[in-house]
Amino acid sequence: MDIVYTIAYTILVILIVVPLYSLLIQGIDRKIVARMQNRVGPPIIQPFYDFLKLIGKEQIIPTTARRVFLWAPMLCVSVALLGFMYVPFGTRAPLSTRGDIIFIMYLILMFSAFYVLGPMASGSPFALVGAQRKLIAVTSIEVPFLMTIGALSWLAYRLDIGKPFSLEALSTLSMLIWTQYYYLIPLWFIAFLIAMIWLAGEAGKGFFDVTEAETELGGGVEVEYSGVSLAFYKLAHVVITILGASIITAIFIPWKPSLTMSTDGIIASVLDILWHMFIVFVLLLFAYTIIRAASGRFKIDQFAVFYWGRVLPLTIAFVISLYVAIAIIW
Amino acid sequence: MIEDKEFIRIPIGPIHPALEEPFKVTIVTDGEEIVDVDVRFGYNYRGLEWIAQRRNFINVMYMAERVCGICSFAHTYAYAITVENLIGQEIPERAKYIRAIVAELERIHSHLLITAVMAHNAGFDTWFMRLMQLREKTMDMLELITGNRVNYAIMTIGGVRRDIGDKEKRMLTEYVDYMQRKVLPEIIDLFMYNKTIENRFIGAGILSKEDARAYSVVGPVLRGSGIDHDIRRDFPYDAYGSLDFEVITPKKILGNVRGDSYDRTLVRIFEIVESLKIIEESLERLPSGPIHGKQMIPLPITLKRLSGRSIGRVEAPRGELLHYILAGNSEGPIRWKVRTPTEANAYALKVMLKGDQIADAPVTIASIDPCISCCDRITIIDTNTGEKYEKTFDELLRLKSER
Numbered sequence: 001m002d003i004v005y006t007i008a009y010t011i012l013v014i015l016i017v018v019p020l021y022s023l024l025i026q027g028i029d030r031k032i033v034a035r036m037q038n039r040v041g042p043p044i045i046q047p048f049y050d051f052l053k054l055i056g057k058e059q060i061i062p063t064t065a066r067r068v069f070l071w072a073p074m075l076c077v078s079v080a081l082l083g084f085m086y087v088p089f090g091t092r093a094p095l096s097t098r099g100d101i102i103f104i105m106y107l108i109l110m111f112s113a114f115y116v117l118g119p120m121a122s123g124s125p126f127a128l129v130g131a132q133r134k135l136i137a138v139t140s141i142e143v144p145f146l147m148t149i150g151a152l153s154w155l156a157y158r159l160d161i162g163k164p165f166s167l168e169a170l171s172t173l174s175m176l177i178w179t180q181y182y183y184l185i186p187l188w189f190i191a192f193l194i195a196m197i198w199l200a201g202e203a204g205k206g207f208f209d210v211t212e213a214e215t216e217l218g219g220g221v222e223v224e225y226s227g228v229s230l231a232f233y234k235l236a237h238v239v240i241t242i243l244g245a246s247i248i249t250a251i252f253i254p255w256k257p258s259l260t261m262s263t264d265g266i267i268a269s270v271l272d273i274l275w276h277m278f279i280v281f282v283l284l285l286f287a288y289t290i291i292r293a294a295s296g297r298f299k300i301d302q303f304a305v306f307y308w309g310r311v312l313p314l315t316i317a318f319v320i321s322l323y324v325a326i327a328i329i330w
Numbered sequence: 331m332i333e334d335k336e337f338i339r340i341p342i343g344p345i346h347p348a349l350e351e352p353f354k355v356t357i358v359t360d361g362e363e364i365v366d367v368d369v370r371f372g373y374n375y376r377g378l379e380w381i382a383q384r385r386n387f388i389n390v391m392y393m394a395e396r397v398c399g400i401c402s403f404a405h406t407y408a409y410a411i412t413v414e415n416l417i418g419q420e421i422p423e424r425a426k427y428i429r430a431i432v433a434e435l436e437r438i439h440s441h442l443l444i445t446a447v448m449a450h451n452a453g454f455d456t457w458f459m460r461l462m463q464l465r466e467k468t469m470d471m472l473e474l475i476t477g478n479r480v481n482y483a484i485m486t487i488g489g490v491r492r493d494i495g496d497k498e499k500r501m502l503t504e505y506v507d508y509m510q511r512k513v514l515p516e517i518i519d520l521f522m523y524n525k526t527i528e529n530r531f532i533g534a535g536i537l538s539k540e541d542a543r544a545y546s547v548v549g550p551v552l553r554g555s556g557i558d559h560d561i562r563r564d565f566p567y568d569a570y571g572s573l574d575f576e577v578i579t580p581k582k583i584l585g586n587v588r589g590d591s592y593d594r595t596l597v598r599i600f601e602i603v604e605s606l607k608i609i610e611e612s613l614e615r616l617p618s619g620p621i622h623g624k625q626m627i628p629l630p631i632t633l634k635r636l637s638g639r640s641i642g643r644v645e646a647p648r649g650e651l652l653h654y655i656l657a658g659n660s661e662g663p664i665r666w667k668v669r670t671p672t673e674a675n676a677y678a679l680k681v682m683l684k685g686d687q688i689a690d691a692p693v694t695i696a697s698i699d700p701c702i703s704c705c706d707r708i709t710i711i712d713t714n715t716g717e718k719y720e721k722t723f724d725e726l727l728r729l730k731s732e733r
Contacts, residue, residue, distance in 0.1 A: 037459040125338045129359070129688060206453070207526075215348040215451040215692045296454030296526030299689040300362055 006094035013091070013273070014084045021277060022238040023047040028281065029289045036293040051231050059227030064123025072118025073229045076236035079111045083243040087167065088250055090273030098163035101153060101170065104247065105146060108202075111240050112138040115221065118233070122224040130220025133300050134211040137201065140307035144315040145198035148191050151319045152251070158326065167247070171254035187325065188252070190318045195248045197311055199287040203241045206291035207298050207306075216297075241288065245280040253279055337365060340688065344373040348451050348692035351702035355679060355695060359688055367683045369676055372708040377726070379666055386661040387413060387487070387633040394653075395481045397668060398704040400443065403436045404646030405668070405704075406485035408653040411567055412642030413487050416657060417632055424619045425489040426569040427612045431502070432475060432484055433644070434605040434612075438509075439468040440647035441550075441598040441605075444699045448595060451692040452530040457520065464513055471505050474498055487629060489622035499613055506610050514603055521599055531592035535682035535694030538589055545678040548671045549649020550601065551698050553579050554594035556587035561645040573611055575604045591690075591697035635659060646671055648699045672698070672705040 027044035034041025061069065085095045086104050116134045119127035152173060153165045161176065162169030177184045201208045212220045225233050256275050258268040298306065337358045344352035352373035358366040382393045394409040395402050407429065414421065446461035469479045475498055476482035484490050494502070521527055537547070542555035552559055560577040562570040578600040580586070580593040587593060625632065636657040643652050649671030656665040675698040682694050711718050 037456050038463065039459060125340050128338060129340065129362075132361070209453055210689075213453070213689070215453065216689055218347050293456050296449070296452040296530055297689070298529060299687055301687070302529055 002094070005092075009091065009094050010085070013089050014081050017273065018081060018084055018089060018239060018242065019235060021280075022235060022242050023051055025242065025281060025284060026238055029284070029292070032285070032289050033293045036290075051235065054231035054234075055228050057227040059229060062122055062124065062224050065224065066121040066123075069118050069121040069224070070229060072114050072121070073225065073232040073236060075114040075117075076111060077232045077239065079107055079114060080236050080239040080243055083107045083111075083240075084246070087243060087246045088276075089246055090256070090276035091269040093167070096167060099165045101149060101165050101167055104167070105142075105149070108240065108243070109138070109142065111236070115236070118229075119221040119224070124224045126217045126219070126223045127221055130211050130213070130217050130223065133213075134221060136300055136304055137204070137208070137210055140304050141198055141201035144194055144307065144311045147315045147319055148194045149251075151322050152191060155322060155326065158330075167250045170251045174252055174254050183329070184322075184325065187318065187322055190314070192248075192252050194311060194315055194318065195252065196283070196287055197307075199241070199244045199248055199283065200291055201307065202244045203284070203288045203291075204237070205288050206293075206295040208291075208303065209297045210300050210303050213297060241284065242280055245283045245287070246276070248283060249276060249279045336360075342691055342695065348695060349700075350447060351700065353676070353700065353702045353706075355683075355691070357683060357688065357691055362687045362689070364683050364686050364688065364691065367680045369679050371676070371702065371706050374702050374706045375708050376703070376706070379668065382666045383663055386630075387636070387657075387663065388630065390662060390666060391485070391487065394668075395483060395485075398670070398701055399480055400440050400701060401436060401646045401648065401651070401704070402481050403432050403485065404644055404651050405653075406482075407433060408642045408644045408646075408651050408668075409655075410485050410487050410642070411644065412640045412653045412655045413633070413636075415642060416636055416638060416640040416655060417487075419488050419623055419625070421489050421568070421623050422620050423569075423617045424493075425621045425623075427616050428475075428490045428492075428494055428621060429485070430569040430573065431494070431609050431612050432472070432482060432490075434608045435468060435472050435475070436482075437605050437647045438602050439465050439472070440699075441602050442468065444696060445595055445598055448531070448591070448693055448696045449527075451696050452526060454526050454530075457524075461517075464509075464517075467505065467508075471502060474501055486622065487633075488625065489620070491622070493621050494613075494616065499616070502609065502613055506606050506613075510603075510606055510610075514606070517599060517602075521595070527592070530689075530693055531595060531697075532588070532590060534591040534686060534690040535679075535697055536588060536590045537678055537682050539587070541678065541681045542589070545681065546674055547649070547678045547698075548674045549645070549647075549699075550594050550597045551675050551678065552649065553577065554597045555589040556581055556593075561643050561650050565643060567642075567644060569612065573608055575608050575611075578604060591693050594697045634661065648672060648701060649675065668704070670701065670704040672701045673707075676700055676705070 024044070024047070026047040027042070030046065031041045031044055083104060084093065086093050086100045086107075088096070112134065116131040119131040149170075152170055156162065156169040156173045157164050159173070159176070161172045174188065177188050200206075204211055212222060217223065222230060222233050257271040261268050337360055339356055339358050341354060341356050343349050343354040354370040354373065356368040356370070357364045378393055378397060382390045385393065391406060391409060394405045397405045442461050442465040446458045446465065449455070449457040449461065472482060473479045475494060476484040476492060484492050537551065537555050539556050542552055542557055547555070556579055558577055558579050561567075562575070563577050576582070578597050580588070580596055583596060583600055637659050639654070639656045641652060641654050643650060645651070651671055652669040654665070654667040654669075655663045658664050679695060679698065682698075683691055686694065709718055
């Protein structure tokens, strides 16, 4: 039964639903931004056309590029999609187990590594600068989020909820905070805020669009890519953003329709997936779409100062106050 | 240029998303910091002056119109003033005011355009869209008055070719009212208090007062560095002598001068306010009478007998624009020289960009409002010997077709 579920989930959700959804959400994003800018905007299925067209295009490989240049987009897509084996996309993730949150964090860092590997191997100065910026961005973005997740996991471990350091435990923790531990709700909100700032950095739009920076670096990391590689490279970036949103959904917004239903079948799963899509859309609306329409780009030093100077102190304050709150109560 | 492998050389241009037109700024970077800058022209050379020197004076007016796609009126204005100086013709009062109105409308749309481009270069596309919408409105007004959106073809030697009627006057007044009441407060508010603009424009591409003088920059770049200079006020031509307007420097608005991209944009935005004032005043004062001077001798015959040299200067949207004509009893000018504002401004990029970050480069480059099609010129230098030499037009044509 479990093997059947794993195979069905892999084929249906990971290989079909997630890629299609990531294209669809780009279309919705473009439409909303266009409406915010008083334009008509492209049709919602425009990203599908773009993707199909890019697949049919000739691929140009720079003479200075090394072989890893072509592998990198595929590796990025695989790593990003692999994440959904551990992060639930609506229904239960097939491989979720104890300690999976650590593995997921490694996956996201691995994605960043592959994401800069290709541009660095391309030999273009624009891509090189973009890759350098991406590395600076990753070191800035991930630290506060990892600290937050670590603190929450520690809390779940202390409360003896679920398997240690697993997403499931964190989901249960959120539910318990809203049903039993009311005094932790303010801290829950701070953690949610930090996670959303992380997601915005991961999505890399608006303020955080330092790696692509079209008008500065002509596309930055993706400047030398074309054809199939570009299609997958762009897709990978959106999939990892959706993975990020899914992680936040799993940790902070774990409520779903199937919890209220007695039946546990295909219909419940489908409802869960649709609900999850909606939640991800709402999260990305804030972290991706509105930020893109309402702001311009940071310089890379301003970017680093924002995360190290603003978000990290907030995170440290969060961790300390969480510890103090627990120490006082227990 | 520093020849060292450890530095990364990033070519911005000839083709780059941050540039509207082809020229090349090579920046040498150490990490994100810019260590050295090189500015090069010559990717859009059209040989306009050469062509113009083989046409007659009337035809050169059409050439002047097509020097630039944005300040096409400024070029015809400068050319007309030059020729009028040469033949000593007075132009009627009404034409003077119509010229001022069109020139100021053109200034508004040029300033809106470049501010929009700067916002786009800073990654702030929403503002870009908003400003371009307003520019479109301005272009509609230009179309209403002149019949054309880009090359207005309203200027002629000795006056203007089209009159402003009652309907045009009413619609212009409405436009000025709309801009002053609704739009400009919004733009100024957004510009002064927006985080993105502050982050990206302040401190980007600082040009000190001394450097501004040394590189003899013109227009908003000069005024943005705190030097109070405007051809319209200091050397008034046509109606500007009697019109009341202020020359904007950052000191008058903010109280201090930094000379960065923010200040240059500030100057542009507040110049839009002044331009609207000028249009309003011109419309009020618009005297009745002819729009074109009467000549005893037909103009082509007068022009054929021309000799001597003359200079015409106007304040184009980008700064001081200078036309020089040398005539000697011939069909057309023996020498027609156009000194465009970009030519004066572009080399100051070398000072502006040094020490800044890569992220500042697109904003700074846009902040001087480069217009390459106006200013492009070539010098052919043998890199081995450092020797300069000239090529004839036919040789250039042959080289072009070979490539």
